[in-house]
Amino acid sequence: MSIISNISWMTTAAWKRNRDVFLLTWKTNFIPPFLEPILYLLAMGLGFGVLIKGGVQVHGVDVSYLQFLGPSLVAITIMYGAFFECTYGSFVRMHYQKTFDAMIATPLTIEDVIAAEMLWGATKSFINGTIVLLIIAIAGLASFPGLIFIPIIAFLAGLMFASMAMLFTALVPNLDSFNFPFYLLITPMFLFSGTFFPLNVLPSWVQDVAYTLPLTHCTDLVRDLCFNYFGTNDLISLGYVAVMTVILFVASIYLMKKRLIK
Amino acid sequence: MTFPMADVIVAQKLVKTFEEVHAVDGIDFTIVEGECFGFLGPNGAGKSTTMRMIQCVSPITSGKLTVLGMNVGERPREIKRLIGVAPQENNIDPDFSVHKNLVVYARYFGMDKEISTKKADDLLAFMQLTDKRDVLVEQLSGGMKRRLIIARALLNDPKILILDEPTTGLDPQARHLIWERIRELKKKGVTVVLTTHYMDEAEKLCDRLVIMDKGKIVAFGKPVDLIKERIGTDVVEIDEPTDDIEAFAKEKGWNYERTVDRLLIYSTCCEDLSETLRNKFNLPAIIIRKATLEDVFLRLTGRRLQE
Numbered sequence: 001m002s003i004i005s006n007i008s009w010m011t012t013a014a015w016k017r018n019r020d021v022f023l024l025t026w027k028t029n030f031i032p033p034f035l036e037p038i039l040y041l042l043a044m045g046l047g048f049g050v051l052i053k054g055g056v057q058v059h060g061v062d063v064s065y066l067q068f069l070g071p072s073l074v075a076i077t078i079m080y081g082a083f084f085e086c087t088y089g090s091f092v093r094m095h096y097q098k099t100f101d102a103m104i105a106t107p108l109t110i111e112d113v114i115a116a117e118m119l120w121g122a123t124k125s126f127i128n129g130t131i132v133l134l135i136i137a138i139a140g141l142a143s144f145p146g147l148i149f150i151p152i153i154a155f156l157a158g159l160m161f162a163s164m165a166m167l168f169t170a171l172v173p174n175l176d177s178f179n180f181p182f183y184l185l186i187t188p189m190f191l192f193s194g195t196f197f198p199l200n201v202l203p204s205w206v207q208d209v210a211y212t213l214p215l216t217h218c219t220d221l222v223r224d225l226c227f228n229y230f231g232t233n234d235l236i237s238l239g240y241v242a243v244m245t246v247i248l249f250v251a252s253i254y255l256m257k258k259r260l261i262k
Numbered sequence: 263m264t265f266p267m268a269d270v271i272v273a274q275k276l277v278k279t280f281e282e283v284h285a286v287d288g289i290d291f292t293i294v295e296g297e298c299f300g301f302l303g304p305n306g307a308g309k310s311t312t313m314r315m316i317q318c319v320s321p322i323t324s325g326k327l328t329v330l331g332m333n334v335g336e337r338p339r340e341i342k343r344l345i346g347v348a349p350q351e352n353n354i355d356p357d358f359s360v361h362k363n364l365v366v367y368a369r370y371f372g373m374d375k376e377i378s379t380k381k382a383d384d385l386l387a388f389m390q391l392t393d394k395r396d397v398l399v400e401q402l403s404g405g406m407k408r409r410l411i412i413a414r415a416l417l418n419d420p421k422i423l424i425l426d427e428p429t430t431g432l433d434p435q436a437r438h439l440i441w442e443r444i445r446e447l448k449k450k451g452v453t454v455v456l457t458t459h460y461m462d463e464a465e466k467l468c469d470r471l472v473i474m475d476k477g478k479i480v481a482f483g484k485p486v487d488l489i490k491e492r493i494g495t496d497v498v499e500i501d502e503p504t505d506d507i508e509a510f511a512k513e514k515g516w517n518y519e520r521t522v523d524r525l526l527i528y529s530t531c532c533e534d535l536s537e538t539l540r541n542k543f544n545l546p547a548i549i550i551r552k553a554t555l556e557d558v559f560l561r562l563t564g565r566r567l568q569e
Contacts, residue, residue: 010370010372013369013370013372014370016366016369017355017366017369020358020362020366021357021358024357024358097353097355097356097357098351098352098353099353099355101319101349101351101353102349102353102354102355102367103370104319105317105319105342105347105349106342106367106370106371106418107339107340107342107343107370107371107372108370109338109339261319261320261321262280262320
C-alpha cells in the first residue's frame with residue numbers, strides 16, 4: 001500500500017501551514033462556533049422547545065428538549081467543520097492558490113499533502129466541536145466525566161467527515177459542484193440523523209436508512225457521552241466511524257493522486 | 263559526492279505520454295555539474311513536462327531519468343530535498359506575507375524555524391526584496407513575485423536550480439537583476455536548468471542548450487556553435503523580395519529562407535554576398551546583421567504559430 005507508506009511525519013509541516021493561516025485570522029474563525037450554538041439554543045429551546053411539553057426519551061430516560069438538542073449541536077458542528085474545510089477550503093488551495101503544487105515540489109509527497117488536509121479538517125472539527133461543547137456544558141447540557149471524551153470523538157468523526165469531503169474534492173470539476181454533496185448528503189444528514197428529533201418517531205425503513213448515515217453515529221456517540229452513557233450501540237458507532245474513516249481516507253488519497261499527478 | 267564535472271541529470275530515451283499524446287518523445291540529454299543548461303522550444307514542445315519529470319512531480323512513461331545519481335521514480339524525496347524549483351506559474355502562498363512565505367516553505371524541507379528565519383532574510387536581501395519583507399504577497403508586482411519565487415527555490419541551498427521561464431513578462435530591469443543572480447549562483451557551483459522563450463536570455467546565460475520541438479530534441483550544443491553550424495556568422499535581410507531574387511539565391515546555392523515579407527540569406531561572408539546582390543538587382547534596403555540564436559530557433563521550429 002504505497003498510499004500509506006508515502007505518508008511520513010513530514011505531513012505535519014503541511015498541516016502547520018493551515019494552522020498558521022488559521023491563527024492569522026483566529027478572531028474571525030472563532031465567531032461562528034461561539035455564536036451558532038447560542039442562537040440555536042435560544043431559538044430551539046425558548047421557541048420551538050416550548051411546544052414539546054413531555055420532553056424526549058433518551059435510553060429510556062425522560063429529558064427536556066434542550067437536553068436532547070444540545071449534544072446534536074456539537075455533532076452538527078463536527079460534521080460541518082471538516083466538511084467545509086476539505087471541500088471549499090481544500091479546493092481553493094488546490095485549484096486557485098496552487099498550494100499543493102508548491103508543496104509537492106518540496107520533499108513532501110502528494111500523500112503527505114492530502115493526509116495533512118484531512119487531518120487539518122479533523123482539527124477544525126475538534127476546535128469547533130470543543131467550543132460548542134463548552135457552550136452547552138455551561139448551559140448545563142453536558143456532564144462530567146463523559147464530556148471529556150467528546151473532543152476525541154470530535155477529532156475521529158471529524159477525520160471521517162474530512163475524508164468524505166476530500167473524496168468530493170477529488171472528483172468535482174469546479175467549486176459550484178459542491179452544491180451536490182451539500183444538498184444531497186449534508187443537509188439530509190443535518191435533518192435526519194437524530195439531531196432535531198429522536199429517530200424512533202420515524203417509520204422503521206427511514207430509521208434503517210438513517211443508521212447508514214455517518215452523522216447518526218456521530219450524534220449518538222456525542223449524546224450518549226453527554227449523558228454519561230456508553231453501551232453496545234456506541235461501540236458499534238465507534239466501529240462504524242473507524243471503518244468509514246479508513247476506507248474514505250485511502251480512497252480520497254488515491255483519487256486525489258489520480259487528479260493531480262499527471 | 264561532488265566530482266568535478268559530474269553528470270547531475272541524465273535522461274535516456276525519456277518518454278512522457280498523456281492519453282496517446284507524446285509530450286516528450288524519446289529524448290536524451292546529459293547535464294553536467296555547474297553548468298547552465300537551457301531548454302528552448304515553442305509552447306507545447308515538452309520543456310515544462312521535462313522540467314516536471316526532473317522535479318519528480320510527473321512520473322516518467324518510459325526511458326530512464328536520473329538526478330544526482332538517483333532514479334526519479336525510486337527516490338523522489340531525496341531528489342526533491344537537493345533541488346530548488348521556480349515554477350512557471352506563480353504559486354506563492356497568498357495567505358502569508360513575503361517573509362512568512364519563505365519560513366513556511368522552509369518547513370516543508372524540515373528546516374528549523376531559527377535557521378529558516380535568518381536564511382529567509384538573507385535571501386530577501388539577495389533578491390532585493392528586503393523592503394517588502396512584511397508585505398502580503400498580493401501587493402507585490404509581477405517582477406517581485408518572480409524574485410520571491412526564486413528566493414524560495416534557494417531556501418534549501420539546492421545543488422540544482424530549475425527555473426521554468428524565470429523572466430517571462432518582466433521589465434528589463436527585473437530581467438537583468440534575475441540574470442545577474444543566476445550568474446552569481448553559477449559561480450557558486452549551482453547547476454542551473456532553465457527554460458525560456460527569450461533567445462537573448464538563452465544566449466547570455468546558457469553554456470549549453472537543447473532546442474525542443476513536438477517532444478523531440480531538434481538541436482543541441484553551445485549557443486555560439488549552434489549559430490555557427492546552423493546559420494553562419496551573419497544574416498542578409500532583404501525587404502519585400504521578388505521571385506527573381508529568390509531564384510538567384512537558389513541558383514547560387516545559398517543557404518536562404520523566404521518568409522512572408524523577407525528573404526533571409528545565412529552566410530559567413532555577407533559583405534561579398536550583398537555586394538553581388540546589389541550589382542545584380544536594384545535593392546534599396548539590404549540589412550546585414552549578426553546571426554542570433556533566434557535565427558536558429560525559427561529555422562528549426564518553423565515560423566508558424568504553434569498552438
